[in-house]
Amino acid sequence: MRLDDLDPSENVRDLGQGSGGGGFGGGGNILLGLLPMLLGSRLGCGTIALIAIGVAIFMAIGGGGGLLTGGVAPTGSGGQQQVGANKPCDTPAELQACRVMTSTEQTWNQLFAAQGARYQPPVLNFYQRSVQSGCGNASSAAGPFYCPADRGVYLDTGFFQELAQRFGAAGDFAQNYVIAHEVGHHIQNITGTMEQVRAQQARMNRAQGNALSVRVELQADCYAGVWAARNKNRLEAGDIEEGMRAAEAIGDDTLQKQAQGTVVPESFTHGTSAQRMQWLRRGLETGDPAQCDTFQGAI
Template sequence: MRLDDLDPSKNVRDQGRGGGRSFGGGSGGGGLGLLLSFLPMLLGRKLGCGTILLIGGAALAFMYFSGGGMQLADGTGAGGFQSQGSGANVACDTQEERFACQVLASTEQTWAKLFQQQGERYRPATLTFYDQSGQSGCGAAQSAMGPFYCPADQGVYLDTSFFNEMSTRLGAKGDFAQAYVIAHEIGHHIQNLTGRADQVRNAQRTASKAEGNALQVKMELEADCYAGVWAAQNADRMEPGDVEEGLNAAHAIGDDTLMRGAGQRPVESMFTHGSSEQRMAWLRKGLQTGDPAACDTFARGAV
């Protein structure tokens, strides 16, 4: 994807290794809690969208077949990230970070235009880089969680080593695969701005685990579609092979594919992000339509 001519977004932070300060605790949006160790992360229902990707073998199976599953957290954590720490860390200063900052800038331009068409103003998210561990308005950030969105401070959190994990462990290679991941998290930001996240959060409070999981699947698929909408709106920047890279990444992180990779039989009631087929289909729908209105996974019979 050609983004070299874009100036990196200014809505970025870099906490560095274990950097940043967190004011207040609270639950994570797009789903994580304050994680004190690997085991609570696997057992909890609040995981970041990229988390499953980095959990291998037995750990992955344990997550799916123990008390796992995901729900959207309430995002009411007090305060949020307010500091870059010592100030020694400079965002967008590596090749991986610069590309992520340019993707963010592109999403800001795209969604500002789409919101303006509806007579609304787009409020951009903040992208925060960290190394191994950091802090968000939703609690701790750890590289094993993968990229995630925190509604409490409207921030996307990313350890760019995740991109290497995608390429080496899952075979999800290419710059557009990386861009898709960031655009997906911005999709959760759109859901937060439009009130979709609140609606789902409220419904999940009284839902069974299976019902809550089904709602979360719709959330994730809608975010996939929004990622496709962003790409379609920037079709002039797309290069040969980009669509295939994105669809390959979507397939690699489908719940059924991950379950099979963990040696387990896929169980649909335990899906939290959607099957590979579903994720590819909704990303493709966004790519083909370029229309956010086409992304309503909550419409009757949509999923």
């Protein structure tokens, strides 16, 4: 995807290296924060993590903290980490992410303006090892996530290597999809979708709450597709295929088959591979966020 002509976003911070939690296979405090949501808690929007198959299922099969990535962290009372002297966008991976953020800002600014509204972008926070967000503490094992409390996207760019090596989703567009997906959660937050979901999940059992989380997750996939569709002139050969491979690799059914050999549909929180590909494709084909209503009808 051609983004070289874009200036890096100004809505970025580099929070530096936190203590503890190092590595994508080592778990982290966000696991304990996400567990209540996996069990149908009222604390958040369900497990809107990008790749997590669910802490309860994962722990049950003896994983102990491997396939943990972020999406939407539970709203908490954690304070902001102090910003040091680290300069954001100063590595190739960070620079790419900063340019993706610029592109999402331009796209959503246009879409909101067309509706007579003003878009307020999230802040992209780079970190290493661990981070203190407005939603509490998280380690890099959690992967990228969005925190509604401080409207921040949190990213340890080391995750991109994990995405390519463990999940077979290499390529710049696969990485861009990750970021655009998290921005999709931000759109859900500022438009009130998250609050509505929290209110509904408070009255649901675990299976019902999980099913609603799937719809939230698929909408974020669709929003990522909308962003890409609005930037078709920047797409290169193979980009869409990279995105589809990533969506396929992180479906709940695919991850559960790989981890335990069977699938448990009532535990799905993100959608099947087919569903994730379908809704990413919906956004790509229409370029219209109004076509991303995953809350009506079958998915």
